[in-house]
Amino acid sequence: MCGIAGYIDKSGKYKTSHELLKKMTDKMIHRGPDAEGQWIDKRVALGHRRLSIIDLDAKSNQPMFSHDKRFVIIYNGEIYNYVELKEELVKKGACFKTNSDTEVILEAYRMYGTDCFNKFNGMWAFALYDMEEQKVILCRDRFGIKPLYIVDNNNAFIFASEMKAIIEAFPNENIPNEVWISRYIPYSRWEDSDGECFYKNIKGFPRASYMIYDLQKNTSKYVQYWKVDERLFYEKWIHGRNPVKTFKKLFDSAVGLRLRADVEVGACLSGGIDSSSIVGCVYKKYKGRIHTFSSIYKDKDCNEEKYIRKVNKKCRTIPHYIKPDDYEGNFINHLEKLTYYHDQPTMEASLYSGYMVMKGVHGAVKVLLDGQGADELFAGYETYPGTYLYDLLDKNTFLSRLEGIKIISIFRKENLDYLETIGTDAVVNLVGIKNSFLFKAVKEQDILKNIQIFTDEFLNQVKDQYQVTDIQCSSRLNTRLCNDLVNYVIPQILHNEDGNSMAFSIESRVPFLDYRIVEFALALDAKYKIKNKWSKWIVREACKNYLPRAVRRRRKKMGFPAPFGRWLCEGKSKDEIAEVIYSFGNRNIVPKETIDRLYKAHIDKEGDFSGILFRILSLELWLRMSDNQKVG
Template sequence: MCGILGTVPSSESSQFKLALDTLTHRGPDSFGIENISNEVSLGHRRLSILDVSAKGHQPMFHESKRYAIVFNGEIYNFLEIQKELVNLGHSFRSSSDTEVLLKAYIEWGEDCVLKLNGMWAFAIWDSQSKKMFMSRDRYGKKPLFYAQINGKFVFASEMKAIFPFMKQLEISDDFHWMKKNIFFYEATEKCLIKGIKRFPAGYSGHLERGELKLYRYWNTLDHLVEVPKSYDEQVERFRELFMDSCKLRMRSDVTIGTALSGGLDSSATIAAMANLSKNNNSYSDDWQHAFVASFPGTPLDESHYAKMVTDHLGIGATFVDIEPLKHWNNLEHYFYQFEDLYITSPLPMIMLYGAVKQNGVTVTLDGHGADELLSGYQQGALESLWDARFSPKNTKDILSIYQGSINEDKDQYERVGNFKVYKDYMIRKIGKKVLGQKMPSIDNGHPNFKKLDNLSQYLYSMFHENILPTLLRNYDRYAMINSVEIRMPFMDHRIVSFVNSLPYSSKIGNDYTKRIVRDALDPYLPKEVTWRKSKIGFSSPIVNWMQNDLSDWFMDNVNSKSFIESNLIENPGALRDRITQIVSKENSNFAQAQKCWSEFSPYIWEKAVLNTDMVNK
């Protein structure tokens, strides 16, 4: 896990080093810069995880000196690929996955990415053909940005590393659309800064004569699989895949742990790790490190569930009290490092992974991706109503699931009776069918998309195009700000293909969301966690903060001259009044407070990112 930077043609050394150093948090252990024949500059900041010796140093050259690579990510199945390459005549100087990746490219060309199980963003320069090959992992777990600046092609792990090559920073033409559509821009090439583009997930490309030509190498719909007909066999197959996914992700030469919420997904992950270790089937013995974010006295605190899990597994846990005042003075710096906008404050997540690092852990295996893959949200229950419409029994079951999955923070939702929920949904759905409206997805014309049931189509879009891409971006930043790598077993591409091939009834049913996960991992978890229906999202208790610890801070800011004159706030006076109502406790609605934060945060982003001095140094 690292930070990468490159320019074609090469760049002046001091400017390039300044740009690379903006990525120090991504790779604090060492750095490397190579200028190759004035044709290309390659830079790397290293977070040492596999082969922590100097043999894993980057940029890495092939013995022939023809090829050079900079790579951010991890290839979990690198040992299996290495064995295959050895049988084909390759030899290895290191035990790093970077060398395996470079030689896989030399052996199989651009198709090498289809062999990879992992997360990546990398660039390989061929000094003979004067071409650069670039690729980003299937789902976009690792970030990659690029820009064309005065005839120079620049790419980097974060936008800030591109800033020093730019004359000035301006907001994108789409900025105001993006700030209102937080979950819909990450899966596009759109960026908040004008002139910078996002390299798309599941794409590769080659740069030749200054022109980047992109092509899509991975579409989950092209990789659906035959699933067992019986549900019990599906459960067994899912368990096998998940255990193997965790096993591969426990390959590490440094200490690993888990960010444990007490919810099903993170609990399933650490339970799988414990089972693998207990049966001597693990690549790491040093995994027993659970970190739990605690929000004492707020509706978001679920640390008691996390303790149930660690007690059940017989391991300890580090409970991290999220106290905003301790870190709030760093907020602008965190926004600069985070670079993007989101619906909630980044502070709790940054604090959690900060505690992970402070306690000597560099890698975590976390439960991200399961909600979007397997229907962990309320809306998924509604979408499955269409699939169950001819079965009164299944419809009743799904409505029960919908009601049972309402967040424990009851202030967020108003409960509505089953009949009204069903009627309102079906009226909307039938209306869309009559109007010929398809499930919104860039892939809704794909033959295999049409074969998916309604819930699976909905989840496909959530996983590939809106909610999950945004969360992947967020958690990459939260962790890497603290020099921590997150691995996500639920996002193994074999699991994604398998789950997308399952019928809706395997994902939601028998009175539970994420049905197959619960049945597969039940033997390893306390029943109170496996069969818990309610859900708490990992967020900020924003109402509590606005009305207590941070009330003065909010009022000082919304009454400041710079806020009233901000070009990024469309109606600062009205927003100030709404925030004042929450701070004064006239309004304590969570959803409205969160909306206020979403509308307020561009002001902090403007001060932290747009007004940075990291430009044209």
């Protein structure tokens, strides 16, 4: 895990210079405190900050040249199957001078060209310069686990792992993007579904894609090397196999590959199914006693301590308990720093919990395993059964309707609020109009519908005509899960994961987003994801020997939550939080009376408006940074 930065001079305006390049890499020292390097020629500048994980020797520093000096690369990420690829390449005559995965990329590209990208199992963003062909190749992993941002204008093509690195060297790019502000405040939508970011001219490099820039022709060509193909994935991973056994084998392999490192590996542990399965696999399958790091709150609704301790006991871990409540009095200061490292407003207050966990990890281990991705692949969120109900109605058999009735009955008993995510038509269809009132909760007053979110002046500046084109799969549930993976939820989560971990020079690895598990999950029948009252059924079943019984039978999901709703009302920082929220009204984006209405409605317990109030808070802090109020 590292930080990369560079640019191609198109017009001669930005002549390559070590000074300009070093500005970019110095801004990302947190991503790579172990080593740095810069290299330039007449038109290409490549810079790197290194966090040493594999082959700690200085000979693996970057930029790295191939043994014949034809290729030079800067690279952020890990190719977990580099050992197997290296053996394959050596048999074909490749020469190596290091034990790094970086050199494997160079020699794989020499041997296979762009076809090598589909051979990689890992996370990556890199720039490779072929000096013989005079071409620069940029590539990003299938799911965008590793970030890469670009600016492409008439004078230069600029790229970096973080937006702040681009802005440091090219300050004219510090222009907030009204389109993304308009998406973010009401909906918490994020960058990456269409390449747009919170800065107007900075774009996210597309996932599962590579670009070839031809220096002789001054042209660029983008190619998507991996796409969702449900039928292909079915034949590859599902057809003729036992799904539970197949998933177990893939999961064990994914965890094992991500234990490859020349430094100690730890794990985040929330006490949920996903992180607990990873910790259990490390212990039982690979006989590892691992450091675990967990967030513990006093609030009952945010406290998962009893489950965390059960996992730590079963797996004989070395536990570390981080208590963000202890730092709550300095909440705004920590949120400012979090926002700085994320380069943009943050999605929700739970990111503060994750940030404080990473702060607690710093200095203990350099690599962490985390459970991100399982909920989106195997239907872990409480809203997914509502989508699955429509699949059952589409089948229109006695057994499918009976399964649907079971689901809404469980919702009514255990979590009435989530019945509001299920359409009234589905409930009436299943139980009849006379009984439907038994299952639909009474809605509280929808204050958001009766207020104006944005000022007219701000809306006049917004020209957002983009519409996401959803990928269609064989069922409604798989369609939703697939689009949450590609367009909506996972891009947000991965940005957050990278921002929090790299702030403290920690590499985060996500076994559930091994491409083999993703392809398997996208082709898997929904009945293995939701069965009776159990979400993520196949994970629970395949990993049952890794999990304490109480964890395996958990239904309520938390996942590093934070009690921001309470802090607004009675926390140590409530006055400072209120000051920042109300000051946002001076920007003429959201009407002052709207902010006042939302804040008072939350304080008076008319409803929970902590989500939108947090976004206003985070956006104000980010805009202050854009106004050159530096934090660091």
